[in-house]
Amino acid sequence: MIKLIINGNQIEVEENTTVLKAARELGIEIPTFCDDDRLSKQTSCRLCIVEVEGTDKLLTSCNLEVKEGMVVNTESEKVRIALKINLSLIWAGHPNDCMKCGKSGECKLQDYSFEYDVDAEPIYSVRKEAIAKNATNHFFEIDPDKCILCGKCVRICSEQVGVGALGFKNRGQETYVSFGNDNFEDAGCVSCGSCVSVCPTGALLNKTADKYRNWDVDKVRTTCSYCGVGCQMELVVHKGKIVRVDANEEGSNRGLLCVKGKYAFNFINHRDRLTTPLVRKNGKLVEATWEEAYAKINQKYLEFKGESNSFVGFSSARCTNEENYLFQKMFRQVFKTNNIDHCARL
Amino acid sequence: MIKSKAELMKKYQQTKDKIENRKGKIDLKKREVLVCTGTGCMSSKSKKIVANLEEAIAELNLDVEVHGTGCLGFCEKGPIVKIMPDDTFYSQVKVSEAKEIVTEHLLNNRIYTKKLYVNPLTKQKVEKTKDIPFYDNQVRIALRNCGFINAESIDEYIGTKGYQALELSLTKSPDEVIEVVKASGLRGRGGGGFPTGLKWSFAKNNTGQKYILCNADEGDPGAFMDRSILEGDPHAIIEAMAIGGYAIGANYGYVYVRAEYPHAVERLNIAIEQARAEGLLGENIFGTEFSYDMEIRLGAGAFVCGEETALIASIEGDRGMPKTKPPFPANKGLWDAPTIINNVETYAVIPQIILNGAEWFKKIGTEKSSGTKVFALGGKVKNTGLIEVPMGITLRKIIEEIGGGVTKGREFKAVLTGGPSGGCLTKDHLDEIVDFDRLTELGSMMGSGGMIVLDDFNCMVDIAKFYMDFIVDESCGKCTPCREGTAAIHKMLADITDGKATIADLVELEKLCKMVKSTSLCGLGQTAPNPVLSTLRYFKDEYLEHIEEKRCAAGVCDGLISELFITDKCIGCTLCAKNCPVSCIAGERKELHVIEKDKCILCKDCFTRCPVGAIITR
Numbered sequence: 001m002i003k004l005i006i007n008g009n010q011i012e013v014e015e016n017t018t019v020l021k022a023a024r025e026l027g028i029e030i031p032t033f034c035d036d037d038r039l040s041k042q043t044s045c046r047l048c049i050v051e052v053e054g055t056d057k058l059l060t061s062c063n064l065e066v067k068e069g070m071v072v073n074t075e076s077e078k079v080r081i082a083l084k085i086n087l088s089l090i091w092a093g094h095p096n097d098c099m100k101c102g103k104s105g106e107c108k109l110q111d112y113s114f115e116y117d118v119d120a121e122p123i124y125s126v127r128k129e130a131i132a133k134n135a136t137n138h139f140f141e142i143d144p145d146k147c148i149l150c151g152k153c154v155r156i157c158s159e160q161v162g163v164g165a166l167g168f169k170n171r172g173q174e175t176y177v178s179f180g181n182d183n184f185e186d187a188g189c190v191s192c193g194s195c196v197s198v199c200p201t202g203a204l205l206n207k208t209a210d211k212y213r214n215w216d217v218d219k220v221r222t223t224c225s226y227c228g229v230g231c232q233m234e235l236v237v238h239k240g241k242i243v244r245v246d247a248n249e250e251g252s253n254r255g256l257l258c259v260k261g262k263y264a265f266n267f268i269n270h271r272d273r274l275t276t277p278l279v280r281k282n283g284k285l286v287e288a289t290w291e292e293a294y295a296k297i298n299q300k301y302l303e304f305k306g307e308s309n310s311f312v313g314f315s316s317a318r319c320t321n322e323e324n325y326l327f328q329k330m331f332r333q334v335f336k337t338n339n340i341d342h343c344a345r346l
Numbered sequence: 347m348i349k350s351k352a353e354l355m356k357k358y359q360q361t362k363d364k365i366e367n368r369k370g371k372i373d374l375k376k377r378e379v380l381v382c383t384g385t386g387c388m389s390s391k392s393k394k395i396v397a398n399l400e401e402a403i404a405e406l407n408l409d410v411e412v413h414g415t416g417c418l419g420f421c422e423k424g425p426i427v428k429i430m431p432d433d434t435f436y437s438q439v440k441v442s443e444a445k446e447i448v449t450e451h452l453l454n455n456r457i458y459t460k461k462l463y464v465n466p467l468t469k470q471k472v473e474k475t476k477d478i479p480f481y482d483n484q485v486r487i488a489l490r491n492c493g494f495i496n497a498e499s500i501d502e503y504i505g506t507k508g509y510q511a512l513e514l515s516l517t518k519s520p521d522e523v524i525e526v527v528k529a530s531g532l533r534g535r536g537g538g539g540f541p542t543g544l545k546w547s548f549a550k551n552n553t554g555q556k557y558i559l560c561n562a563d564e565g566d567p568g569a570f571m572d573r574s575i576l577e578g579d580p581h582a583i584i585e586a587m588a589i590g591g592y593a594i595g596a597n598y599g600y601v602y603v604r605a606e607y608p609h610a611v612e613r614l615n616i617a618i619e620q621a622r623a624e625g626l627l628g629e630n631i632f633g634t635e636f637s638y639d640m641e642i643r644l645g646a647g648a649f650v651c652g653e654e655t656a657l658i659a660s661i662e663g664d665r666g667m668p669k670t671k672p673p674f675p676a677n678k679g680l681w682d683a684p685t686i687i688n689n690v691e692t693y694a695v696i697p698q699i700i701l702n703g704a705e706w707f708k709k710i711g712t713e714k715s716s717g718t719k720v721f722a723l724g725g726k727v728k729n730t731g732l733i734e735v736p737m738g739i740t741l742r743k744i745i746e747e748i749g750g751g752v753t754k755g756r757e758f759k760a761v762l763t764g765g766p767s768g769g770c771l772t773k774d775h776l777d778e779i780v781d782f783d784r785l786t787e788l789g790s791m792m793g794s795g796g797m798i799v800l801d802d803f804n805c806m807v808d809i810a811k812f813y814m815d816f817i818v819d820e821s822c823g824k825c826t827p828c829r830e831g832t833a834a835i836h837k838m839l840a841d842i843t844d845g846k847a848t849i850a851d852l853v854e855l856e857k858l859c860k861m862v863k864s865t866s867l868c869g870l871g872q873t874a875p876n877p878v879l880s881t882l883r884y885f886k887d888e889y890l891e892h893i894e895e896k897r898c899a900a901g902v903c904d905g906l907i908s909e910l911f912i913t914d915k916c917i918g919c920t921l922c923a924k925n926c927p928v929s930c931i932a933g934e935r936k937e938l939h940v941i942e943k944d945k946c947i948l949c950k951d952c953f954t955r956c957p958v959g960a961i962i963t964r
C-alpha cells in the first residue's frame with residue numbers, strides 16, 4: 001500500500017494506482033474527457049493535470065502512478081488557470097448552442113466550463129473550419145464541430161466492441177473522427193451505439209424526434225430483455241415514455257450494449273403494440289379484458305381436456321426468463337403438450 | 347566478403363593510398379575531381395557537370411577520376427568542383443564550364459581563375475579550400491567524409507578507416523562500448539541533448555528482442571544536416587547503428603527518412619546493399635556471434651514524426667501521433683520492444699569516438715557539451731551553408747567569420763536557433779558560446795542545428811508568427827493545448843501584426859504560451875511557444891511598437907503600412923526611382939527623392955533597395 005496526500009487529505013491506496021483514481025477514492029473528481037477505465041490511455045485532453053510537490057511541471061493524473069509520500073494538489077491556482085485556458089480554447093471552436101443541444105445537462109464540456117468559469121464570449125479565436133454533420137447511421141449522428149477529440153469513441157469501438165469502425169483523419173485543427181469514406185455502413189459499423197454512450201459532449205447523439213431535457217427525465221435501471229447476457233441498462237423516461245436507453249457501466253456489460261438493447265425500444269411506445277389481450281369473436285380478433293381472455297382459455301381447456309395435440313402455446317421473447325419458464329411449465333404440466341414455442345428470433 | 351579483421355585491413359590497404367593521395371599526404375601523381383552531388387548542388391545540375399567532366403576527360407584520355415561526393419557545406423557557392431590533391435576550389439561552376447576546367451586545369455595545368463572563390467574582405471581570388479575563411483573555424487567530425495569521399499563507394503569509406511570501429515567494438519564487450527560512448531560525453535544531436543551512452547545503457551539492461559532506430563526525419567524548416575550526412579557518408583550511419591545494435595543487443599535497425607529526401611534514400615540504399623554484399627550487415631559479422639541488419643522506412647514528412655514515439659508509431663504503420671512518456675522507448679518502443687533511437691549526426695560521430703577514444707572527443711567542445719555540432723547556417727549571412735564547429739565557439743565567430751557577416755551591409759538583429767522549438771538571441775549575445783546548456787539558459791535551444799540570421803529587415807513578431815503558422819500546420823491534433831492553443835497564439839500574433847491588438851492581449855498571449863508549454867503532451871507542443879516567449883523576452887519593444895504605435899519598423903507587417911516615406915537621409919542615388927514598378931518616385935541625382943503617395947502600391951521595393959536606409963514605412 002502507498003500513502004500519499006491529495007489536497008491535504010491523507011489516503012492509502014494500492015500500488016500502481018493512478019493519482020486520478022486515488023483522488024476519486026477521496027471523492028475528489030479530477031476533470032477528464034479522455035480517460036476511461038475500460039480504454040487504453042490517450043492522455044490527450046490534458047484536463048486531469050495536477051501539481052505535485054517537488055516538480056514545477058503540471059502532470060496528467062490519469063497516467064501518473066502514486067508514490068509514497070507524494071503530495072498532490074488538484075486545485076492549485078496554476079491548475080485552475082491552465083484548466084480554464086484549456087476549456088476556453090475548446091469553447092473557442094465550439095458552437096454556442098447549448099440551449100438547443102440534446103446533450104445539455106449531461107455534457108462534460110458544459111459542466112467543466114461552469115466549474116472553471118469559462119466565459120460565454122470566447123476569449124480566443126481558433127481557425128477551425130466547420131465540418132458538416134454526418135447522419136449516415138440510422139440511429140445516431142455525429143457533429144464534428146462539437147467533437148473535442150477525446151478519442152473515446154474511437155477506442156471503445158476498436159478496443160471494446162472489436163469493430164474498429166472509427167479513426168482519426170487529417171491532423172492539427174483539421175482532425176476529425178472519421179469512418180469508412182465518411183459513411184458508417186462502409187465502416188462496418190454495427191450500430192451498437194457504444195460510441196454515443198461514451199461521448200462526453202453532444203458530438204455523437206441519437207437521432208430522435210423526442211424533445212426532452214436531460215434534467216426532466218427519470219432513469220429506470222433494468223436488465224435488457226433481448227438475450228441471456230443480462231446487460232444492465234437505464235431506461236430514460238420522459239413523461240411516461242422511454243426516449244433513450246443508456247448503458248450502465250456497473251453491469252457485466254460494462255457500459256456496452258448491442259444495437260437491440262441500445263436502440264430497439266421503440267416497440268414499447270409503438271401504436272401497433274398490443275396493450276390488451278385479443279380474443280377472436282366472429283372470426284375476428286378484438287380487444288378484450290384479461291378476465292375475458294382467461295375465461296376463454298379456461299373454457300377451451302375444459303372443452304379439449306385430454307386431447308393434448310389440440311393445444312399450442314406461443315410466448316414472447318420480450319417476456320422475462322421467469323415468465324417464459326412458467327409458461328412452458330403450465331403447457332407441459334397442465335395442458336400436457338409439448339407444442340410450445342416463442343418468438344426469440346431477433 | 348569481409349569476414350575478419352585481416353580481410354578488412356586488406357581492403358583498407360588497397361584504397362588507403364588513394365585517400366592519402368587525395369588528402370595530399372602522399373603523392374601518387376594522380377589527380378581526382380570531386381563534385382558535390384548533394385541535393386543542393388544537384389539542383390544546380392551538378393550531376394550533369396560530373397557527366398561533362400567525365401566526357402571531357404575521356405576525350406583527352408586523361409587518367410583522372412571524377413567522384414560525386416556529398417555536401418561540401420558552402421552551398422551558397424555551389425555547384426562546387428574540387429581538384430585533388432591540389433585542393434583547388436571552384437565555385438558556382440556551370441555545366442558549360444566543365445570542359446574548360448578539364449582543359450585548363452587538368453590538361454594545361456593552369457588554374458581556371460574564372461571560377462575561383464573571391465574572398466569578399468580582401469577581394470582576392472582564393473585558390474585552395476583551406477584558405478577560404480568559411481572553413482577556417484570548422485572542425486569536421488560528423489562531416490569528415492562529406493564532400494571528400496565518393497558517397498556511393500564502400501571502398502572509399504573503408505579507405506578512411508571505415509568499419510574499423512565496428513570491428514574494434516566487436517572485440518570489446520557491449521558494456522565496454524557503452525562505457526566509451528558515455529565517457530566521450532556525447533549528447534544527442536537531435537535536439538534534446540540527452541547523453542547517448544546513458545540512453546544506450548537503459549536499453550542494454552532490458553532483455554529480449556530490441557531495435558535500434560535512426561531518426562532522419564529532419565523536420566526543422568531550413569535544416570539539412572542529416573540529409574547531407576546521409577547523402578555524403580551513408581556508411582558511417584550504417585556502421586554506427588551496427589555498433590549501437592551490438593552495444594544494446596539489437597539485431598535489427600530502421601532508418602526513418604522523410605520521403606522528400608529521395609537522394610539520401612537512394613544513397614543509403616546503395617550503401618546498405620554494399621554493406622550486405624560485404625557481409626558487414628547480416629549474419630555473424632566479422633565472424634562473430636553478432637548479427638545485424640537494417641532497412642529504411644519512409645516518412646511522409648510530418649514534423650511531429652521526428653518525435654520519437656510518433657516516429658515509432660509511424661514505423662508500426664499507425665498514425666504518426668506521439669504517446670506520453672514513460673514508458674520511454676528504451677524500455678518499451680518499437681512493437682513494445684526496448685528501442686534506441688538516435689539522430690543521424692549522433693550516429694555519424696560514433697565510429698570516430700570508438701576509433702579515437704573518448705578522451706579525444708571530450709577534448710573538443712565544452713565540459714558538458716563535448717564534440718562538435720553541425721549547423722545549417724542560413725538567413726541573412728553572406729555565406730550560407732552547412733558548417734561543423736566545435737561546441738563552445740561563440741556566435742560571433744559563426745556569424746561573422748564563418749558566415750562572413752550579415753548580407754549587403756545590413757545590421758545584424760538576431761539569430762534563431764532550434765527552429766520552431768527554439769528562440770532568438772540578440773547582438774548582446776554574440777560573444778556567448780554555443781553549447782546545449784548555455785543556449786537553453788539564454789531562452790533558446792540547440793535544437794537539431796538550424797541557425798538563421800536575421801537583419802533589421804526582419805520583424806521579430808512576424809518571425810514568431812511564421813513559426814507558429816508552421817506549428818499550427820504540423821500539430822498532430824492529439825492534445826488540446828497544442829491543437830487549439832497554437833492556433834489561438836497564431837491568431838493573437840496576427841492581430842498584433844495587423845495592428846488590432848491591445849496591451850491586455852499581450853498579457854493573455856504570454857499566459858497562453860505558458861499554458862501550452864506546460865500542458866502539451868509531447869515536445870512539439872511543449873516547445874512550440876518558445877519563439878514567441880523568447881522574442882517577447884528580447885524584443886518586447888518591437889511588440890509594443892506594433893501595438894501602441896501601430897508601426898513595424900522592419901517594414902514587414904503589411905497590415906501596419908499605409909505609406910512609404912523618404913527621409914532626408916536620402917543621398918539621391920536614384921536606385922529607388924529606377925526600380926519603382928509604377929514610377930512614382932521623383933527626384934534628381936544627388937537630391938532628396940519623393941514618393942507620390944497616391945500612386946504608390948506599397949510594394950516596398952524601394953524600401954529594401956535603399957543603400958542608406960532613408961526610406962521608412964509608416
Ligand SMILES: Cc1cc2nc3c(=O)[nH]c(=O)nc-3n(C[C@H](O)[C@H](O)[C@H](O)COP(=O)(O)O)c2cc1C
Nearest residue numbers: 534535536561564565652653654688689692869870
Ligand atoms: C516535434 C519534435 C520533432 C523532432 N524532430 C526530430 C528530428 O527531425 N530529428 C531528430 O533526430 N530528432 C528529432 N526530435 C527528437 C527526437 O524525439 C529524439 O529525441 C531524438 O531523435 C533522439 O536522438 P538523439 O538522442 O541522438 O538526439 C524531435 C522531437 C520533437 C518533440
Ligand code: SF4
Nearest residue numbers: 157189190192193195
Ligand atoms: S455504433 Fe458501435 S460499431 Fe458503430 S461506430 Fe459506434 S461503437 Fe463502433
Ligand code: SF4
Nearest residue numbers: 147148150151153199
Ligand atoms: S465524437 Fe465524442 S467520443 Fe468521439 S472523439 Fe469526439 S467528443 Fe470524443
Ligand code: SF4
Nearest residue numbers: 822824825828868871
Ligand atoms: S503536443 Fe501537439 S504534436 Fe504533440 S501530441 Fe499534442 S497535438 Fe500532437
